Amino acid sequence: xxxxxxxxxxxxxxxxxxxxxxxxxxxxxxxxxxxxxxxxxxxxxxxxxxxxxxxxxxxxxxxxxxxxxxxxxxxxxxxxxxxxxxxxxxxxxxxxxxxxxxxxxxxxxxxxxxxxx
Numbered sequence: 386x387x388x389x390x391x392x393x394x395x396x397x398x399x400x401x402x403x404x405x406x407x408x409x410x411x412x413x414x415x416x417x418x419x420x421x422x423x424x425x426x427x428x429x430x431x432x433x434x435x436x437x438x439x440x441x442x443x444x445x446x447x448x449x450x451x452x453x454x455x456x457x458x459x460x461x462x463x464x465x466x467x468x469x470x471x472x473x474x475x476x477x478x479x480x481x482x483x484x485x486x487x488x489x490x491x492x493x494x495x496x497x498x499x500x501x502x
């Protein structure tokens with residue numbers, strides 16, 4: 386039966402789980418082990434628990450509100466274009482399509498959202 390270390394507690398109000406897997410070096414081929422600088426028995430001797438690897442994403446309730454003024458409007462389009470043109474820092478609220486990048490696809494989606502409102 387699972388022990389306390391076998392559970393992960395999180396709130397789906399603030400976090401979202403993405404890809405996840407259990408790392409088992411005994412099940413990996415030699416090429417993969419070499420690519421990740423792992424050894425065959427790494428997970429076997431490191432712990433009595435298999436490591437669980439997963440991506441965590443913050444739940445973004447302000448998608449589109451790029452300038453954080455509480456509204457989604459043309460000012461957000463201007464802000465997003467400015468960030469993209471200046472190669473500015475990634476901000477989650479500007480990643481409208483959720484692909485991890487700020488680009489013209491986000492601008493197009495933001496325009497579509499505003500026009501549909």
